[in-house]
Amino acid sequence: MLFQSFVSFVFFVDLKNTRAMALVVFEQSLNLEAPFPMSKPRILVTRAVFPDVLERLAPYFDIESNQEDCIYTEEELREKLRDKDGVFTTPSERVSAATIAACPQLRAICNMAVGYNNIDLDAASQAGIMVTNTPDVLNETTADFGWALLMATARRVTESEHWLRAGKWEKWRYDSFLGADVHGSTLGIIGMGRIGQAIARRSTGFNMQVLYHNRSRLSEDLERAANNARYASKEDLLRQSDHVILVLPYSAATHHTITAAELALMKPSATLVNIARGGIVDDAALIDALRTGRIAAAGLDVFENEPRFHPGFLSLSNVVLTPHIASASEPTRRGMANTAANNLIAALTGGRPANLLNPKVKPKA
Ligand code: DGY
Secondary structure (H helix, E strand, C coil): CHHHHHHHHHHHHCHHHHHHHHHHHHHHHHCCCCCCCCCCCEEEECCCCCHHHHHHHCCCCEEECCCCCCCCCHHHHHHHHCCCCEEEECCCCCECHHHHHHCCCCCEEEECCCCCCCECHHHHHHCCCEEECCCCCCHHHHHHHHHHHHHHHHCCHHHHHHHHHCCCCCCCCCCCCCCCCCCCCEEEEECCCHHHHHHHHHHHHHCCEEEEECCCCCCHHHHHHCCCCEECCHHHHHHHCCEEEECCCCCHHHCCCECHHHHHHCCCCCEEEECCCCCCECHHHHHHHHHCCCCCEEEECCCCCCCCCCHHHHHCCCEEECCCCCCCCHHHHHHHHHHHHHHHHHHHCCCCCCCECCCCCCCCC
């Protein structure tokens, strides 16, 4: 009885936090033995996010958010995480082993991205921290964008637009901005996960041959669904493809998958698209290949050291450059943010997040 009156009192005075307290009251009314939670788990949201996503998190957590969108140094991030139970991250924050070691309270790292090379997964697992990502929700949007870059690169869309905007268009010419055909050509996909397969499926309408290279070969059913994609060694794929697209995850093993040696195998008429991660391509070698005509053109959404990418790209007309936006459609970025939020809520309220990257982790009590 005494407990019930205390609950009513708290419920009455905490008008700002009505939803959260209502939830606590409801849960406590089910189990009067449970200790009354004096405070909610504390989380950091490292970058600006959709305001309604913060509102969804608010009933569950004490939130330190960063709607000013400052970029924290690793030391600043570490300081902010020292007293946090969970963190909502984006690909631009590095959560290193040193940061993990310095934050013993941390129980969950939920990344708003399918890629998670910014997080030291081994260190997190050893420390009993759950790590999650946002797969699937972005597959189709990212595949669409891979195609947008491929088409823009092969057909010189941005280069010709810049020329037009510069007032240089005086007459139609038979040889203006001659590009490469996409239809009927051979598409090479390096990294045949869910996004790679979605890209391959789209190639049926262009009547293309698809080659792919991947850590492991797909089942026959999946190959058939991916426009009858044929498995090839990386070298054969590079030699035979007219358009190569990179969709593989970044790790120490995939660092510089494309260097001068790989570019030398490609057809001089070929194009290269990178929607995977900076670091998969040796950007200096690519700049050299584009400058010397070793390959025809490239379309890049990701860069080594982004957002401070190699300035050599800016002086080249045969490269299409975009600022890491492959997943950036309104519904998909919202979907990613909500998926990361759901994972964080599950992880810190005793549930199992849907997208747990370290399922064998023994979560901290
Ligand atoms: C991802 O999900 O990994 C994307 O690169 C983020 O936009």
